[in-house]
Amino acid sequence: MGITETKQLLGEFGLTPNKALGQNFLCDESAVARILDAADADGRCALEIGPGLGALTLELAKRAKKLAAVEIDAALVRVLERRLSGVQNVRLLHSDFLKLDLDELKAGFFGGEAFCVVANLPYYVTTPICMALLSGGHSILSMTLMLQKEAAERFFAPPSSRVYGPLTVLAQHGYAVEKLLSLSPAAYYPAPEVDSVVIRLVKKESAAYLSALPPLLQAAFSMRRKTLFNNLKPLFLSREALLNALSACEIDPGARAEALPAEAFARLAGYMEESGER
Ligand code: SAM
Numbered sequence: 001m002g003i004t005e006t007k008q009l010l011g012e013f014g015l016t017p018n019k020a021l022g023q024n025f026l027c028d029e030s031a032v033a034r035i036l037d038a039a040d041a042d043g044r045c046a047l048e049i050g051p052g053l054g055a056l057t058l059e060l061a062k063r064a065k066k067l068a069a070v071e072i073d074a075a076l077v078r079v080l081e082r083r084l085s086g087v088q089n090v091r092l093l094h095s096d097f098l099k100l101d102l103d104e105l106k107a108g109f110f111g112g113e114a115f116c117v118v119a120n121l122p123y124y125v126t127t128p129i130c131m132a133l134l135s136g137g138h139s140i141l142s143m144t145l146m147l148q149k150e151a152a153e154r155f156f157a158p159p160s161s162r163v164y165g166p167l168t169v170l171a172q173h174g175y176a177v178e179k180l181l182s183l184s185p186a187a188y189y190p191a192p193e194v195d196s197v198v199i200r201l202v203k204k205e206s207a208a209y210l211s212a213l214p215p216l217l218q219a220a221f222s223m224r225r226k227t228l229f230n231n232l233k234p235l236f237l238s239r240e241a242l243l244n245a246l247s248a249c250e251i252d253p254g255a256r257a258e259a260l261p262a263e264a265f266a267r268l269a270g271y272m273e274e275s276g277e278r
Contacts, residue, residue, distance in 0.1 A: 001055055003027045003189045009053055013079050017190055021073055022122025026055040026146070028187035031198070036060060038180050038200050039118045039144040041067075045110040049097045049119035049129060052076055054083045056118060061090045068109055072096050097129055102138045114139035120146040123192070127151070127167065134170035137209040143175070143201040152179065152197040159261050166217035172262040173213065175201035213269040220257035220265070228260070229253035235272075245271055 006025050017023040046064040051057040051071050061067045070093040071077050077094045091109050155171045157164040180198040185191035219235050236242040246253045249267040
């Protein structure tokens with residue numbers, strides 16, 4: 001859908017884009033085609049977050065084996081219900097993505113299969129959504145995400161850079177990350193005030209899911225100016241246990257979290273899981 005059709009559809013349903021919900025609808029058809037090709041959803045289970053008016057959804061439904069689309073805005077769900085009437089392989093979920101139980105979705109609608117994620121993310125809630133996707137160990141095969149240019153930088157940040165943090169480490173540990181394309185505000189209606197980027201994350205087969213990693217990162221980055229030793233103390237039973245763990249993983253207790261590469265955090269999380277040392 002181009003801008004004219006997008007405006008027509010909104011008018012037909014008496015809707016105006018809701019800024020508070022990050023509603024900037026994608027109207028660039030060549031970008032839609034590139035995102036769908038990159039999404040790798042053909043014959044697979046797919047989850048779309050924030051389908052909006054369905055810019056990606058209708059075509060995704062044709063390609064995916066099953067598509068779950070979660071939209072917070074009831075008015076848009078009504079538009080989607082009409083646009084998707086007769087389409088059998090789609091489950092429209094009227095919900096806040098952050099309240100969705102992904103394990104339940106996977107075990108139920110997806111029949112236990114791993115799935116891919118596609119989203120033109122609402123910018124106001126990008127970080128919590130990405131953290132939920134990256135932290136959960138839900139067997140996500142790939143994620144094709146459209147986000148604000150500045151938010152995308154965090155996925156590629158090297159250690160010691162300003163935006164290096166838990167999201168960077170989780171993404172770089174579990175996924176190969178690549179930038180697909182840049183989009184100007186003119187690609188959307190209404191035009192946002194920022195540039196956007198589409199990135200693609202593909203699961204690394206070699207990366208084990210480490211349930212200890214998200215809480216470890218939360219503690220390690222809780223006070224950016226403090227040393228790792230000080231930030232990690234609450235996670236361990238004693239100072240000795242913490243020092244032993246850091247030494248076994250060849251990590252300097254006086255280092256700051258921002259200086260540590262993703263592999264070092266993964267080593268420490270693996271050690272904590274294996275030894276039960278907390
Ligand atoms: N996918 C559509 C497109 O590309 O045109 C819409 C993208 S728009 C940037 C973001 C969409 O996410 C909107 O439809 C908005 O209502 C929805 N949304 C916002 N917050 C959400 C949340 N917490 N859970 C699910 N959907 C949400």
